[in-house]
Amino acid sequence: MIHPILRKSRYLYYYISIWALVSVAHFFIIYYFYDIEPIKVVVESLTFNVLFGALGLSFWYAVKFSNVDSQPFASIVVTHLVAAVIAVGLWIYVGHYILNKVFSTDSDYIFFLNMTRPWRFVSGILYYSLTILFYYLTINYDSLQEKIQHETELKSLVQTAELNTLKSQLNPHFIFNSLNSISALTLIKPEKAQEMVIKLSDFLRYSLGQDGKQKTSLKEELKNIELYLDIERIRFGDRLNFEKEVSKDCENKFLPNLILQPIFENAIKHGVHESIEGVTINMNCICENNNLKIKVKNNFDPDAVVKKGEGIGLRNIEQRLLLSYQRTDLLRVKKSKNFFEVQLTVPQEED
C-alpha cells in the first residue's frame, strides 16, 4: 500500500491546505479569546500546526500495520493509544521547546503556554484520531474500488466465456458426411473432389478461427454461409436451393460472428433432412433505423414428425444476443404449416 497522501502531489497540496485552514482557525481562536499580540499568535499557530502536519504523515505507518481485518480490536486500540501518547507528547515537547527559545524573554507568553498545555494535549489526541480515521477510510475506499474493479473484470471474463460456448459448435456429422462425399467424388468426379476439399477447408478455417473476436461484417458471414450451403448442396443436390436478397449497403454492417450458421443448419436439419422434396432457403437482409434485419425462411414437409431436441441452436442465438446487446426481442421465430422463418435484428452502433 502506498501512502495515501504522498502517492500524488495533488493530495499533498490538499493536506497542506487543510492544515493551513486549521492554522487560521487556531490563530483566530487564540487571538479572540486571549490578549496576545497577533505576531506571537502567528508564530505559535505555525509552530504547532506545521509540526503536527509533518508528524501526521507518519501516522499512516501505525495504521498500515494495524489492519482491522487481521488483528484483534484490542491490540489495535492499544497500538494507537501508545502511538497517540508518544506522538502528541513529542509534538508538545518540541513545540514548547521552540516557542520557549523564540519567546524566552516574554514571561507572560511562557506562562500562557504552560497554562494551556493540557488543552494542547486534548487537541493533539483529537487531531491524531481524525488523521487515523482519515487513513482508515482511504484504506476502505481503496479496497472497495479494487473489489468493484475485480468484479467487473470477472463479469466480463464470464461473459466472454459464455459467449464462446454459445458460439455455434461445428456439427461433427456435417464434417464426416462431407468427407464421405469427398471420398465418393475422388472416385467418381475427381475434379469436383478438389473443389469440395477447398470449400470445406475455407469453411473450417473461418469457423474454427473465430476465437478471439465476437463480431464480424455481414459480408464475411455471408461468404461463410455460401460455402456451407455449397458443401451441403454437393451432398443434397436438388434437395437444397438457396435464394438471397441482400441490399448492398448492408454488407458492411456488423453482427456476432457465426450467428447465421446455426440458423441455416436448423433449416437444413429440419427442412432438407426430413423432406424428400426440394427445400428452398430464402434469405433477405435490409438495413433500417440503424438495425440490420435478416430474415431466413425455409419450407418443410408438414408431414414430418418433428423430433425433439430442436431449438437448442436458436436458444443459443437468443442467449448470445442477450449477452451482446442486453435485449430479448432480437430473435423472432415464425412457424406456419409448411414454412419456418427466423427473423434476426442486429442493432448497429451509432457512427
Added chain:
Amino acid sequence: MKINTIIIDDESLARDLIKSFLQKHDEITLLGEYSNGFEGLKAINETKPDLVILDVQMPKITGFEMLELLDHHPIIIFSTAYNQFAIKAFELNAVDYLLKPYSAERFGEAISKAVERFKAKEQSEDTINNLIEHVDEQEEQLERVVVKIRSKIHVISVDNLNYLESQDDYVMLYTDDGKYLKQKTMRYFENHLDPKQFVRIHRSYIVKVSEISRLELFEKESYIVILHDGTKLKVSRTGYPKLKKVLDF
C-alpha cells in the same frame, strides 16, 4: 452364389460410393438403390433382398424405425456418420457398422462378414426377432412410433398419444386422429415412454397423465379414470399408487 442387395441412403454421392465399392464384389447383385426409408421399406418387402446397406438418418423415418416395420429380415450393414448408434445396431444383429467416411478395404470386410452370415443363413429369423425385443430393454426414451397399416406408414409423435391398450401380442395406440395397432409389448411402452407423462394404471392400460379429467371410485376400493374425451379406463390395485404418485395427491 448371388447376394441380392439394395442400398438405402438419402445422399446420392454416398450411394454412388457404395456402388463403386460394390463393383469389386462379384458375389453381390445390386437390385436397386433408394433414397428414403419409405421407398426402402417398400422395396425390401417386395423384392426380399438378402442384404441391405442402410443409412440411419433419413427423411420420414430412420433406418432403425424402418427395420421395426419389416416383415422380412435381410442382413443389415449400417453406413452412417453417427457413431452413437453402433451398439444399438449390433444388438439389432447388424452384421457390420460402417462409419462414414470408410475405405474400400473396410467396406470389403463388411461385405465378407455379410457373405459369411448369408452362408449360415439357416439361423432362424426367430433369433433376430428375439434380439429386437432384447434391444428394446435399453433403448432411450421414445419420441415417435412408426406403424404400418397395410401399405401405409404412419409416424406418430409421442405427444399425440392419449392412451394405450393391450391387445394380445399387440398394443393399440389411441390418438386424437384415430387408433393404430403396433406389434410391441405393453412392457416395451411402459419402459420407453416418459414416466412423468405416462402411467401404467392397469395390466391393459397406459394412460397419458395430462389426458386424465378425473378419477372416480368405481366399486369398493376400485377406481376408474375418466379422460377428457369421456373414455373410462380401469385402474388396478397396483396402478392406483403409481397414479397417486405422479398426480401427487
